Amino acid sequence: MFQLNLKRIFKARGIEQPYRYLVQNGFVPFSAHKYKNNKVEHIRLDHIERLCILLNCTPNDLFEWVPDNLLDDKPNHPLQKIRRREKKIDINKLLSTLSLDKLEQVEQLLSEQAH
Numbered sequence: 001m002f003q004l005n006l007k008r009i010f011k012a013r014g015i016e017q018p019y020r021y022l023v024q025n026g027f028v029p030f031s032a033h034k035y036k037n038n039k040v041e042h043i044r045l046d047h048i049e050r051l052c053i054l055l056n057c058t059p060n061d062l063f064e065w066v067p068d069n070l071l072d073d074k075p076n077h078p079l080q081k082i083r084r085r086e087k088k089i090d091i092n093k094l095l096s097t098l099s100l101d102k103l104e105q106v107e108q109l110l111s112e113q114a115h
Contacts, residue, residue, distance in 0.1 A: 065079045
């Protein structure tokens with residue numbers, strides 16, 4: 001089954017108030033509530049595009065695939081690329097443990113990736 005999963009993107013983007021963020025960026029409150037709480041049964045294509053532009057991501061980042069049963073869980077199927085296996089990494093905690101020289105290396109790497 002496909003699921004819309006915006007929580008991980010909101011967290012990665014540092015968006016602490018997703019509902020407010022979505023409403024401020026043009027989504028009606030009803031849609032913003034559904035998207036924030038991952039309670040979506042259907043989604044308009046123009047909303048997918050708007051979310052991708054707003055969150056700087058691709059549709060593959062918005063969705064995840066959860067197999068309905070073991071028969072659907074084929075290890076080599078292309079849908080495996082959008083199957084999320086939660087990683088329990090707290091980036092802020094990880095960064096707070098790095099030495100200053102390591103932080104500068106991370107900053108340099110990120111700066112290179114941004115350009």
